[in-house]
Amino acid sequence: MTMESSVVAGSEPTVEPRGFELIEREGLETNLLEVSMGPHHPSTHGVFRMDVKLDGETVTELRPVFGYLHRNHEKLAEDMGYLGSMPFTDRLDYFCSMTNNWAYALAGEKMIDLEVPERAEYVRVIMAELTRLVNHIMLVGFFVNDLGALGTPLLYALREREKILDLFEWASGARMMCNYMRFGGLRNDLPEGWLTKCREVVDAFPYFLDEYEKLLVENEIILVRTQNVGVLKPELAINAGITGPMLRASGVNYDLRKVDAYGVYDRFPFRVPMGEVGDCYDRFMVRILEMRESIKILRQAMDELPEGPIMGEAPRVFKPPAGEIYGRIEGPKGELGFYLVSDGTAKPYRYRVRPPSLVNLTVLEDLCLGHKVADAVVILGSVDIVLGEVDR
């Protein structure tokens, strides 16, 4: 891939419709139609708005509008102790509270060079991979929902997610807002019998995936609607900072679990699924394949889970020395980073979340241009956003 092409690719914003001429027919006056999709459109997965300009059905301009769920999480976090922000990170991407916790805990641990006990690391991996299953299965469900298969596949997905959420509830006390990880370890150990149950759930999952694939992957309607729709070129993907499954669907091998090998990820052999074309279908399939890899990691992590403490020697009040740190993990949606600046007090001087959902939306317009408005919905579905994280 050449650097030159990555500069050019779509770097100008679209004020004027790019490359689309109004079709002039004799005796007919045509006009671009401006449609505001959202903030309460069912396809936008939350309160998100796309201002689209349509030529007939074709998208000629698309501007995402955010901020409906904005609560200035970062400012709030600068006003309280480090631990106090932990429950708020749950609410960033509310499907993936475990990975959010982990990213924040990891940034904090980097800050004071805190050692995390072995068992805690394994439990973190288990939780993170379960979260990935939850996130991807929900994504696939909603994605198919956006395609028009209303209900059925989504409800199957919800049914499977429910089983994992039960596991989360059992371990952490809450289904979605887990608030489970702490600087230096975990809040509490796994309850008795949890592992057995988890094994059951994980063992049953591939059967469900088989069934799900049978239901969807060969479905002609899905193929037609997703293949070659919203193609993302790898050069643009890298240049636009796209991360996670969306980047890998474009054929770039970049998975922080491999690259950074944070936690104990270097102990698990797993493959990184990648797409070839970078269209919606690839993004959809990459997630399904990633789930299968997650199951592998889960099985191994559960087999190897050591005994021992779950909390390192964390100080009672977290008060890092002055300095700054950027900690990141591979969240289910992409690179979730926390940038913390400390001035030596018990409150962060600057607390910044690098939201994968928001950055992944950068290319939404490029993907949608020239497609029909119904495809815009599909493309947005394949990007995988959660507005709690986009707006923070």
Add this chain to the structure above:
Amino acid sequence: MDLLGSGIFKGMAVTLKNFAMTYFDRGRKERLPTVQYPEAGDTVTLFTRNFPFLIYDGEEEVDGMRCVACQICERECPPACIYIVKEKDENGKFVKRPKVFDIDVSVCMGCQICVEVCPFDAIVMDSEFEYSKEDRFGDLLFNRDELLKSNDYYHKIHPEEAQARDANLAAKKAADEAKKKAREEKAAAAAAAKAAAEKEASEKKDSPEASEPVAEEPKAEPAAPSENHAKAESEAKEKPAAEETPVEEPAAATDETEDAKEESSGGSEGKETSEEPEETAGSGEDDEKKAEEGEGVS
């Protein structure tokens, strides 16, 4: 994908199977995991957390309250939904007990931070989730008396956690008592030593040749030098508290705990664990004081 549409039919077969299996799969809950909510028992698990409540020991709600109104939880609660006013007795002296302890459960997010930071195991999470109220502002603001629940109730909802907490408290109490006893003994020993020393000193004044036994005195004393040091510290600690005006006293005491906390965090990480016991001892002292004062009031 040989025949166009075969994929769709395969999918349909899956749907049909799922539909049919809901009639046969009920026991395994593989395909029909729906919980029939009000009928089918409770779904409370080991760590279920909803909103916090305050524990009291024994029978008397207010007197058995563990909370000493140290306000740590108020400060640490991320959405700031706890509001505490300390209680005063008739002389205007602060009693280690909250007069007002409000939790706005419409703001509370059940994060359990208050439980984790409370040094007295006084606040824990409830598993009750069926709160439906008519008034958003009044009814969802739980006051102290609504929040108070007995330790027995806690044992009922979270048996393991409650036992661990009780054991922790008992250990703390035992340690405190041991400390107290040791301190008393030391004080007595010190007093004796002092008296002896004075006596010796006076004797020394009288007879200069008696200086040798004085030098031998510490060796004969069972208390090691470090203990002497500790004694001096504990004396120093007790003194200002006794000298202070009654109104200021509890505030100073809370400051002390805070300082202890801050100090322990400010120190290097390596020292953390070694400082821990001291801190618990400090709060233990507070506990004792509180207990004494409580008795004085009631």
Add this chain to the structure above:
Amino acid sequence: MPVSDETPVDLAPVLESFPSLEVEKGTGALITQPALVLEVVQFLRDDPRYRLDYLSNVTGIDYLATVRKEKRVNEEGKTEIVKIDEPPRMDVVYHFYSMSEKRGLVTLKQRITDRDRPVATSLMPLFRSAEFQEREVYDLFGIDFQGHLDLRRLLMWEEFEDFPMRRDYVEPDDYEYEPTPHGEVLEKAKTHAGLGEGGSEE
């Protein structure tokens, strides 16, 4: 360290090419003037020794004027505490990685000395990933990005005037009418109820 980062990056070549760059003490971040930033970033991106093709994170930091105390050894060999006036400033922080070479992390800071009228140079011509993130910095810190092609507010609404992430931001009085147990908010709520301005419930 529980985290093994990618290969650390040697900063020497870029410092050689751009002698005016500084390395921040303690953090190891590169500090540049806004005028120079495009060249530096282009160098970091295209030079084969770096190939930092992935701009991960963009954010701002606001520093008010402070007095910093520092221990110094004076001529007589005694340590004394010197008070140093820190002028107000703003930083725009960029985190770069290399996806193709699996390298990281290089932190680059654009230092803006004029806090009253902060102007920075946008990296959008080089990196698309700066687009939304710089808009966010503009929105929350009020830093004007020269060369950004679509600089609008991102999270706050367009009519909003202040910049909430600045350290001296004062929340307007008319937020949060809802009674909470806290005395001060309750008082506020009461005054607003009296004025009949309407609450957030409406």
